[in-house]
Amino acid sequence: MENQTAPPAVHPPLLIRVIAIAMSLFQLYTGIFQLTAMNQRVIHVTFALVLIFLAYGFDQKKKLRIAWHGYLMAGAVLLMGIYVLCNWFKKIGECGMCPPWYELAMGTVFLLMCIEAARRTLGWIFPVIAVAAMMYARFGEMLPGFIAHRNYSFERIVSNMFITTDGVFGMLAGISATYIFLFILFGALLRAAGGGEFFINLSFALFGHVRGGPAKIAVVASSLFGMLSGSGTANVAGTGQITIPLMKRSGYKPHFAAAVETVSSAGGLLMPPIMGSAVFIIMEVLGVNYVTIMKAGGLAAILYYVGLFLMIDIEAQKLDMAGMPREELPSLKQTLKEGWFFFIPIFVLIFFLVYSKVSVTRAAFWGAVSIPLCSQLAGPGRRMTIRQFFDGLEQGALTALPVVAILSLGGVVLGMITLTGLGLMMSGLLIKMSGGNLLLLLLLTMVASIILGMGVPPVAAYIVLSILVVPALIKLGVYPLAAHLFVFYFATIAGITPPMAPDAFVAAGIADAPMMRTSFTACRLALVIFIVPYMFVYNNALLLIGNSGQIVQVCITSFFGVLALACAAQNYLGGRLTILLRSLLFIGGGCLIYPGLYSDIAGLALVIVILCIRVPDLVKRFTIGLIHRQQAT
Secondary structure, eight states, X not given: OOOOOOOOOOOOOHHHHHHHHHHHHHHHHHHHSOOOHXXXXXXXXXXXXXXXXXXXXXXXXXXXXXXXXXXXXXXHHHHHHHHHHHHHHHHGXXXXXXOOHHHHXXXXXXXXXXXXXXXXXXXXXXXXXXXXXXXXXXXXXXXXXXXXXXXXXXXXXXXXXXXXXXXXXXXXXXXXXXXXXXXXXXXXXXXXXXXXXXXXXXXXXXXXXXXXXXXXXXXXXXXXXXXXXXXXXXXXXXXXXXXXHHHHHHTOOHHHHHHHHHHHHHHTXXXXXXXXXXXHHHHHHHTOOHHHHHHHHHHHHHHHHHHHHHHHHXXXXXXXXXXXXXXXXXXXXXXXXXHGGGHHHHHHHHIIIIISOOOHHHHHHHHHHHHHHHGGGSOTTOSOOXXXXXXXXXXXXXXXXXXXXXXXXXXXXXXXXXXXXXXHHHHHHHHHHHTTOXXXXXXXXXXXXXXXXXXXXXXXXXXXXXXXXXXXXXXXXXXXXXXXXXXXXXXXXXXXXXXXXXXXXXXXXXXXXXXXXXXXXXXHHTHHHHHHXXXXXXXXXXXXXXXHXXXXXXXXXXXXXXHHHHHHHHTOSSSOOOHHHHHHHHHHHHHHHSOSHHHHHHHHHHHHHHHHHHHHHHHHHHHHHHHXXXXXX
C-alpha cells in the first residue's frame, strides 16, 4: 500500500508551543517526583487555562495568531494562579472565616475564566450545567418540593470553589494532573514517533486481503488509534480519512462504511489497556487499582469488537465481496520489521501496571519515556528526532486542554452537588420513579447517559451521572464497579446515537453519506454494547469477577451469543431469515450472553435448532464460495 501523504503540519505561535512543551515537561517531572497535591493541581490548571486563552478565540476555533484579549485573559489567570500557589497553605488555618473582598473578587473572576475556557474548548452545554449548579446552590429556596434547600450565600459558594480542594482544584483536577495528562501525553508521543501510521499499516497487512478487508482494517486501526487519541470524534477524523474511501471502493455503501468507522472509533475508548479518561475517575472514587478496571472492561470490549467483526463479515458475504489485492497492501513482515518496537512502550506500560505494582502515574511516566528511547531501534531516517519529541510534548498538552477544562469545571459541579445534597435527593427520586425496579432504573440511566453524552464528551457526562445516578444503582444492589461502568459505557456510545451523534456525523461527512442513516446503521452494528452493560449488572462474571469456572463459561457462551445476535441484526445466516427465525436468534443470543446455566442451555438449544434448519443454505453458500475461490485461483 502506498503511504498516505499527510498534510503539512500547521504549528501554533511560538509562545503557545513553548508553554505547551513546558506543561508536558512539568507533568513528566511530577510523574517521577511527587508534589503536594494542591501545588500540582494549581500549576496544572493554570497552565491549561493560560494555553486555552492563548490558543482559542471567542469563536471556539484555534487561532494562528494570539488575540489581544488572549494575552489579557492568560495574564490574569497566571497572576491568580500564582496568588493561589503562594497563599493556599495559610488559608487552611483560616477555615470557616469569610475571605477578604479581593479574594472573593479573584475567585469570581477565576470561576468565570473556567466557564469561558470550557465554552471555548467544549461548547455551551457543560458551562450551562455548571452555571445551573451554582444558581441552584444560590437560589435553592425558590424551587418547589423536595429539590428545594436553604440558600448558600455568594461568598460561601465562591470561597468553597476557589482556594480549596472542593472546587476548581478538587479531586477531578487532581485526577487530571496525576493520571490523565500522562496517558494523553503517552499517546501523543507514540503518534509523533510514527506509531499511529505503524498501527494503521499493521491493520492493512493483517486484514486487507480477507473478505471485507477494508472494513476489518477500519476496526483494528480505529481500536488501536482510539486507545492513543482518547476521543471517538478525533479517531473518526484521523483514521476515517483513510479507511472510509477504501471501504467505499471495495463495495460497501457509503452509510455502512461511515457507520463501521464510527462504531470502531467509539470502541477505542472502551478497549484496555488505556481506555477513556473516565476510568481514572472510577479508580479514584472506588479506591480500586487500574488493573482491576482493565480486567473488568476487557471481556465487554472484546465482545464489542467480535460483534462488529462478525457483522462486517456477514455484510461482505451478502455482497459477495473479496479482499484487496495483496500487491496493494504492505507486507506484514516488512511492517513488523520497520515498527515492531512500537509495541515496547505498550508492554512497558502494562508491565509496570500489572507486574511491578508501581503507581499508575509512575507507570505512565515510564511508558512515555520509553517511546523516544525505543524509537532509536528503528532504521536510519525513521528514528524519533528531537523535533518530533518536542512536537509530541506540544501535542500532548494541546490535546489535553479540553479534558482539563472539563475536569476543572466539573469540580465546580461536583462541589455544588455535594454542598446542596442534590446527589442524595436525586438518588431517592430515581428509586421512587422506578418503583424500586432495577431494570426500569437501568433503562432510565441509559436514556439519561445517552442524552447527556450527546451534548458533552463522555468524561463530562460520566462526571454528572456518577454523582446523580450511580448512588441509586448501588442502593438497589448493583455492584459498584458495574454501576460506574454501566454509566461510562452508555456515555461513550452516545457519540453514535441519534439524534445528535457527533462521531457518526463526522464519518458521514467524510463518506458523503446521509447523517441519520449512518447513525442508525452504527447503532445496529453496535448492538452488542447496548446489551452487554445490562448483562454485567445482573451477573458480574462478565466483568471477570467470580470463580474460574463461571468466567470460562461466560466467555464461551457470550461469544456464541454475540454470533447469534450478529446474524439476527444483519438478517442473514446463509441467506435471509424469516421473521420467526430472526426473532428466535435474537432471543437465543440474549440468553447466551446473559450469564447463567439455564439461560445458556435455553439459548444454545434455540441456536442449534436454527442452525439445523439453515444447514442446506449454509452448505450451498459454502459450496458457492469454494467454487469462486477455485475459479479465482
